[in-house]
Amino acid sequence: MHVDALQYYLDSCYVLQHREGRIYCAYLTDTDCTMAATKKQYYEYIVIGCGGIGSGALYWLSKRSNSALGLEQFSLGHERGGSQDVSRIIRLTHHDDRYTKLVPDTFKAWEQIERESGLQVVWMTGGLRLARKGQTEARLEAYAVEMDRNNIRYDRLSNKQLMARYPQFTVGPDIVALYQGQSGLVDAVMGNAVHIQLARGNGATILENCPATRLTRANNGNVIVHTTKGVFECRKVVVTSGGWLNSVLGTIGVHVPVTVTQEQVTYYATPHMKEFTEKTFPIWIFHCPQYDFYALPIHGNTGTKIGIDVGGKAVTADTRTFEPDPDQERICTELLQEICPKFLGPILQTKTCLYTMPPDRDFLVDTCAYKGWSDVIVCCGAGHAYKFASLLGKILSELAVDGRTQYDISQFNITRDAIQDPTFKPTFSLWSSVEAKL
Ligand SMILES: Cc1cc2nc3c(=O)[nH]c(=O)nc-3n(C[C@H](O)[C@H](O)[C@H](O)COP(=O)(O)OP(=O)(O)OC[C@H]3O[C@@H](n4cnc5c(N)ncnc54)[C@H](O)[C@@H]3O)c2cc1C
Known part of the structure; x- marks a missing residue:
């Protein structure tokens, strides 16, 4: 031998x-x-x-x-691992140029495989960022500045304008939003x-x-x-x-020196499916003081989907569990009861998944x-x-x-x-x- x-x-x-x-x-x-x-x-x-x-x-x-x-x-x-779910947010809006400048090419890369396969991978839905006045508004402003710098068109929405465009939301005058159309989801x-x-x-x-x-x-x-x-x-x-x-x-x-966290997303079996399809509802991100929520319309199953960014505990890829954290589910449900109650229904599924992050x-x-x-x-x-x-x-x-x-x-x-x-x-x-x- x-x-x-x-x-x-x-x-x-x-x-x-x-x-x-x-x-x-x-x-x-x-x-x-x-x-x-x-x-x-x-x-x-x-x-x-x-x-x-x-x-x-x-x-x-x-x-x-x-x-x-x-x-x-x-x-x-x-x-x-980190990539196995039916939808991930894609958006033109980023918090800094290193990412913003890559986005047009990322859309082109997806288009290339859609052309070659004849299959749809990216679904455009439009995208919202929401914040509370006097609390997390500065985070919205950072995105607005970045979009201005890169000549990206967007709309500023008051709570009334937001609800006029998307009546699924029930938000008070303390909520403000930015809307950017070139946002959606990639079917991972x-x-x-x-x-x-x-x-x-x-x-x-x-x-x-x-x-x-x-x-x-x-x-x-x-x-x-x-x-x-x-x-x-x-x-x-x-x-x-x-x-x-x-x-x-x-x-x-x-x-x-990466930190691996066990994240999760929760799908709700909303009875109002028609109001939450890719055609009728955008992806959205809600900035809160402690963390950001992200949410997506129905895609790949019958549930609306929400998660908390860096909401999970540090684990290793081998010791992580697949057990959902009920506190995160509760916190998502409470937010939705307040700002988008029709998004809710019985929990269809909570899926866990890994983030792997360098310190910055x-x-x-x-x-x-x-x-x-x-x-x-x-x-x-x-x-x-x-x-x-x-x-x-x-x-x-x-x-x-x-x-x-x-x-x-x-x-x-x-x-x-x-x-x-x-x-x-x-x-x-x-x-x-x-x-x-x-
Ligand atoms: C809940 C959640 C929500 C997210 N939402 C978004 C979002 O909305 N938008 C967005 O852009 N991103 C999102 N992300 C992040 C994004 O999904 C990840 O950054 C990305 O998918 C990571 O891909 P990856 O290929 O690096 O890792 P993985 O998909 O984990 O792939 C790594 C692969 O390597 C294999 N592997 C490891 N070691 C070995 C070895 N020694 N030999 C052979 N194979 C090996 C593993 O089995 C695995 O299949 C989200 C992530 C999570 C968890």
Whole structure:
């Protein structure tokens, strides 16, 4: 047997003996021996983690190369990560230029896969931001300033104007709103599946239930990706492993100080479905002093949907539970009783999901060159990236193929203070549901 082909079994603690120039392996089953005998396979590009961003990266890589491999530790479409739900908000309005300037291209990236697949992935609904006068109005103003700076059209609405446009709301004169039309939702389940199917159609290989365990350097300079199903060699690796980011990166001495939280969204079986479809109701965000609520119209099932941004507790990707937090459900229900009672109905479902956030809650899109691994490219979506998933995939593919990207990602680098300075204070606060008050 070839020594390289057996390297993976060293990770698995099988007993290997090297005698008189030959390798003998003990305690391997027949299947193990067959796999061990399989020669290490070469792909030009390997993507580790086929969630939202990884499936995007694989698709865009598959357009540039016929030698791309995607590794997913679970089954495709599993619900343990950050991208598996039927709707995620997409919006032109962002709080700063680094994101605002990328949005037009993110819409174009989604349009591209819609054109290629003939399937709809993005649904435009219009979008609202609401705040209470004298409380969180300044947060609205920050968005207004950003939209003015970028010549984005929007409307300022009083409570009466808001209810005239959307009678589903029942808000007093203390509520003010901004409306921006180029907002809506991306169907994440659909987006992931479309990326994967198009990538396969372009010749990409995908291995499910195949965790990458570590990265090493080959003698010829390539990267070796060790997995539970064999050893693969490649020119460039893209690590898009969400809440598990550090388990593979740690094997090359890279650590990203991410906080993983268990978030949740609640679907209500409103009897007023017609008033809450993508055609009749917008996505909306309500700024409260302690946290922001976000809500979406019915899509992909029969329920309206609401969640609290960074509403969950810190967990790890492996220790998280799938148990909904009843306090968050209650707080969402109380807000809706006050400002949008028809949105409510019996709880259809509360789904949990992971945010993975660097301390400044900004994206990470960079190579690991600072640790001598310029051929390992990493991306972390900071708990707000689904809307950008296809564009981030394109950016990652450009970094892998061309060594640079046409998009400005200069401030999403891995050497910034938020990632390298252990004393950097997180810009988000973790919310303890027990203390939460409206
Ligand atoms: C409740 C909730 C609401 C959200 N709402 C919005 C929103 O409205 N708009 C928005 O833009 N964003 C939103 N987000 C954020 C957005 O969904 C995430 O930022 C994004 O989906 C993360 O994608 P990802 O590919 O980085 O992670 P994931 O989708 O978690 O993918 C990582 C994948 O890597 C795999 N993996 C990990 N380690 C390995 C390994 N060693 N080998 C092989 N595979 C591995 C995992 O199994 C997983 O499939 C929301 C997130 C949550 C949780």
